[in-house]
Amino acid sequence: MPPQVTGSNPALAARGVSKSFDGRKALSGVDFEVGPGEVVALIGPNGAGKTTLLSILAGIAEPDSGEVTGDGVAWVPQQAALYRRLSVRENLLLFAHLQHDAGQTAENPEQMVTRMLELTGLADRAGDRVGTLSGGNQQRVNIAIGLMADPSVLLLDEPSVGLDPAQRERLWGFVLGLVGEGTAVAFSTHDIQEAERYAERIVVVAEGEGIFSGTADELRQAVEAGAAGGGPAAAGDLETSFLAFLRERGH
Amino acid sequence: MRWLLLKDLQILKRSPLQLTLLILYPIVIALLVGFAMTREQDQTKVALYNAMPAGEPLGFGGEEVDGNEIRDQLCGRVDCIEADSTADARKMVENGEATAAVIVPEDLGDKIRSLASLSPESPEIQIIVNGSDAVENQVTDDRIEAMLGEANLLLAKRLSEGAKQYLDLILKGGEFDLLGQQIEVLGLQKSEQILKKIEPKLPPGTDKEQLQRAVRFAHLATDNLDLAGPLLTAITEPIKADKVEVGDEAPSLDTFAIGVTVAFALMFVTVLLVAGSLALEKEENAFTRLTAGLVGRGQILVAKVGLGTVVGTGVALILLVGLGLFVGIGWGRAPLWLLALIFGAAAFSAGGAALGAAAREVRAATLAAVMVCLPVALLSLVPDDAVGPAIETAINLVSAVFPFRPTLDAITGGLEISGPSLWLPLLHLLLLTATYGALARLALRRF
Numbered sequence: 001m002p003p004q005v006t007g008s009n010p011a012l013a014a015r016g017v018s019k020s021f022d023g024r025k026a027l028s029g030v031d032f033e034v035g036p037g038e039v040v041a042l043i044g045p046n047g048a049g050k051t052t053l054l055s056i057l058a059g060i061a062e063p064d065s066g067e068v069t070g071d072g073v074a075w076v077p078q079q080a081a082l083y084r085r086l087s088v089r090e091n092l093l094l095f096a097h098l099q100h101d102a103g104q105t106a107e108n109p110e111q112m113v114t115r116m117l118e119l120t121g122l123a124d125r126a127g128d129r130v131g132t133l134s135g136g137n138q139q140r141v142n143i144a145i146g147l148m149a150d151p152s153v154l155l156l157d158e159p160s161v162g163l164d165p166a167q168r169e170r171l172w173g174f175v176l177g178l179v180g181e182g183t184a185v186a187f188s189t190h191d192i193q194e195a196e197r198y199a200e201r202i203v204v205v206a207e208g209e210g211i212f213s214g215t216a217d218e219l220r221q222a223v224e225a226g227a228a229g230g231g232p233a234a235a236g237d238l239e240t241s242f243l244a245f246l247r248e249r250g251h
Numbered sequence: 252m253r254w255l256l257l258k259d260l261q262i263l264k265r266s267p268l269q270l271t272l273l274i275l276y277p278i279v280i281a282l283l284v285g286f287a288m289t290r291e292q293d294q295t296k297v298a299l300y301n302a303m304p305a306g307e308p309l310g311f312g313g314e315e316v317d318g319n320e321i322r323d324q325l326c327g328r329v330d331c332i333e334a335d336s337t338a339d340a341r342k343m344v345e346n347g348e349a350t351a352a353v354i355v356p357e358d359l360g361d362k363i364r365s366l367a368s369l370s371p372e373s374p375e376i377q378i379i380v381n382g383s384d385a386v387e388n389q390v391t392d393d394r395i396e397a398m399l400g401e402a403n404l405l406l407a408k409r410l411s412e413g414a415k416q417y418l419d420l421i422l423k424g425g426e427f428d429l430l431g432q433q434i435e436v437l438g439l440q441k442s443e444q445i446l447k448k449i450e451p452k453l454p455p456g457t458d459k460e461q462l463q464r465a466v467r468f469a470h471l472a473t474d475n476l477d478l479a480g481p482l483l484t485a486i487t488e489p490i491k492a493d494k495v496e497v498g499d500e501a502p503s504l505d506t507f508a509i510g511v512t513v514a515f516a517l518m519f520v521t522v523l524l525v526a527g528s529l530a531l532e533k534e535e536n537a538f539t540r541l542t543a544g545l546v547g548r549g550q551i552l553v554a555k556v557g558l559g560t561v562v563g564t565g566v567a568l569i570l571l572v573g574l575g576l577f578v579g580i581g582w583g584r585a586p587l588w589l590l591a592l593i594f595g596a597a598a599f600s601a602g603g604a605a606l607g608a609a610a611r612e613v614r615a616a617t618l619a620a621v622m623v624c625l626p627v628a629l630l631s632l633v634p635d636d637a638v639g640p641a642i643e644t645a646i647n648l649v650s651a652v653f654p655f656r657p658t659l660d661a662i663t664g665g666l667e668i669s670g671p672s673l674w675l676p677l678l679h680l681l682l683l684t685a686t687y688g689a690l691a692r693l694a695l696r697r698f
Contacts, residue, residue, distance in 0.1 A: 081540040
């Protein structure tokens with residue numbers, strides 16, 4: 001299924017991206033795009049290729065074929081990539097210096113850290129060691145590092161894994177605040193409700209192939225259309241629709 | 252890159268246990284090794300039971316050895332404990348009070364005296380050792396052999412002195428005590444003189460030829476027996492060792508001990524620290540973020556090697572200063588041994604980085620570091636002549652591809668002017684740093 005194009009100038013786009021690991025196909029000709037200020041959820045079963053696709057979009061991994069276009073992309077890994085023995089401030093300062101030295105930002109590192117502490121609401125925990133923070137707060141620091149260079153696109157790999165509902169709520173409040181300022185967000189998740197709740201568009205990946213791109217309602221409609229054509233029946237909630245959709249397509 | 256190094260030092264500072272260990276470890280090692288190096292060595296304890304009658308001299312002729320003299324000789328190299336009987340001496344060995352026992356039999360004096368008779372007997376003393384400790388047994392055997400060697404030498408010298416006195420008596424004449432009676436011996440020299448004086452006074456027609464033969468014999472015997480004296484002296488110690496050292500001069504035992512201690516500390520601290528620190532980057536998921544456009548893999552590697560070099564050199568310095576309280580450290584040669592420490596630490600760090608990059612987990616990296624370092628370092632200490640040529644070649648090869656031996660050579664060369672050359676080990680360490688660095692960089696591609 002071709003991707004649903006959100007506009008003529010996507011903030012980040014991938015065309016026909018393929019990737020194999022030791023002869024095993026991880027991605028097979030996947031198209032993907034996210035428009036400015038858009039929130040896109042990437043869903044699919046385990047091993048579907050979501051993390052691989054995000055890594056390629058972030059420029060961390062090279063695709064075997066296909067191309068990726070877009071600037072100012074920041075990637076936030078699934079597990080907090082932080083030094084647990086350093087404080088929040090020391091972690092932020094380290095990455096601020098590294099980004100400054102790498103030419104990704106001209107902002108003074110100290111000022112950048114102050115800005116990020118305000119943005120994440122962690123100024124009062126600046127001196128605390130990261131290892132002592134809750135999972136939600138760790139993830140906020142994790143995302144803050146990704147935001148240091150003021151990216152136009154933020155890629156989040158399963159950002160809410162391990163968070164309780166309250167932490168998840170706070171995290172999304174923070175992320176949606178960035179979206180309100182024009183940052184595009186693409187995130188992978190196993191939580192269909194989270195995708196439905198926060199994403200404007202859902203992209204389904206299964207066995208390395210992009211099989212759906214559209215809104216949650218469009219996904220339900222697609223399932224109902226399949227049921228009408230003799231496919232498996234779908235219940236009302238999106239998770240059931242999603243599972244039915246996968247079964248219908250043999251995944 | 253400096254931010255990475257500062258970050259690692261900050262992390263190190265945040266681990267009180269690790270930091271305490273890094274400071275205490277060299278101090279404790281310095282105290283232990285320092286005390287061991289300056290402490291008087293305990294002598295082997297040997298039980299001695301002398302069954303010979305008190306005051307009985309050993310030997311023959313005019314030269315006799317007092318029993319106490321023999322005892323002093325025996326006990327010069329060991330700590331002798333007097334035993335009351337053979338059974339008592341045996342018990343001391345069995346209960347560990349003494350590592351061996353020497354039993355001097357009652358008839359030792361008779362047997363030594365018999366050496367000068369027509370029916371000589373072999374004098375023997377009995378040695379009792381505890382066979383339960385193979386290593387101690389070997390040491391004890393060596394000590395007792397040396398001890399008996401000294402006693403035998405003393406006896407041989409005295410016996411040869413006695414024999415020389417007999418020879419002098421035969422040559423020059425004199426008085427000789429036999430069973431309490433003084434017997435005058437004319438001597439060959441006087442015999443010759445007397446015969447020479449008699450010869451002109453013999454009446455014509457006498458068979459002078461026989462007399463002249465006796466004079467010639469006395470003359471020849473005098474000349475040749477003169478040579479017997481030095482010969483007797485020589486046979487008591489026929490071979491004397493004249494030690495000439497060739498090849499590289501070995502450092503003193505103290506310097507070697509300091510070198511081994513410092514090289515071991517340097518190896519463990521740097522290899523474990525760098526291997527663990529690099530693997531931690533992976534475990535904390537930071538490596539991927541760092542290499543996503545912020546720093547190169549090579550920069551991370553250089554920062555880790557820098558961390559190991561700084562910390563390893565610091566620990567080695569504390570250790571050397573600590574050892575300096577007990578033994579002499581050549582502070583005037585500090586620039587040289589400091590160079591050795593830095594090069595050694597860099598090579599060990601590069602090795603640790605290769606291990607950490609290959610293992611990718613802190614536990615696996617730590618285990619691999621211990622499993623590789625310990626046997627290779629111990630192998631490097633095996634003396635060349637202690638094994639066969641094939642094993643020696645194998646050990647030399649293994650030692651050459653690991654930084655322990657060149658680090659040891661560089662440290663001892665830096666500490667002591669008579670040590671091995673400093674520059675060759677430094678070059679060796681530089682090559683190893685480059686090689687292990689390249690291996691680590693290769694392993695980081697799939698980190």
